[in-house]
Amino acid sequence: MEVAKLKKIRKALGERVRVLRKAKGFSQEEFAYECDLHRTYMGDIERGERNISIDNIAKIANALEVTLSELFDGLK
Amino acid sequence: MEVAKLKKIRKALGERVRVLRKAKGFSQEEFAYECDLHRTYMGDIERGERNISIDNIAKIANALEVTLSELFDGLK
Numbered sequence: 001m002e003v004a005k006l007k008k009i010r011k012a013l014g015e016r017v018r019v020l021r022k023a024k025g026f027s028q029e030e031f032a033y034e035c036d037l038h039r040t041y042m043g044d045i046e047r048g049e050r051n052i053s054i055d056n057i058a059k060i061a062n063a064l065e066v067t068l069s070e071l072f073d074g075l076k
Numbered sequence: 077m078e079v080a081k082l083k084k085i086r087k088a089l090g091e092r093v094r095v096l097r098k099a100k101g102f103s104q105e106e107f108a109y110e111c112d113l114h115r116t117y118m119g120d121i122e123r124g125e126r127n128i129s130i131d132n133i134a135k136i137a138n139a140l141e142v143t144l145s146e147l148f149d150g151l152k
Contacts, residue, residue: 001112001138006131009144013130036077053127054089055082062077068085068151072144 011048012075013057018046020064020071034063087124088151089133094122096140096147110139 021031032042036059044050045060061071097107108118112135120126121136137147 001135006134009134010130051129051131053129054086054133055127057130058082058085059077068148069145072148075144 007048009075010051013052013072014046014048016071016073016075017060017064020066021046024064026063031063035059083124085151086127089128089148090122090124092147092149092151093136093140096142097122100140102139107139111135 021028024031026034028042028046029039032039035042035056037045037056041050045052045056057071058068061068064071097104100107102110104118104122105115108115111118111132113121113132117126121128121132133147134144137144140147
């Protein structure tokens, strides 16, 4: 898989996290706290700048109260 | 989120990869090659022993010809 495609997926996941996080009424800082992740790390995630791992993806899905499948819904 | 819960998710994802990989008729070695990942790393993934990142998850979904959402289908 090309790097450009992988970056696109990171970006799409970050956008999805941002949309769902805002829909739950969390600020980025509050949400990072809920996920037990650092605030600046959460910013990086939402901008698609990190190769986030399954453990941290699971913490985010848990805080958003969605399944992993729902979190990835619509991502190609 | 508790470590036990995160481990359970890693295990469930590994199981899911194994089932879908076998359904496609790939040996673990062939499949690792398709994903551009190391054979021993793929074994670790299927046993839930790695905190796999989104880039590698995307490579696996791509080789399985499923969406990310489908890959996580049924995982809690």
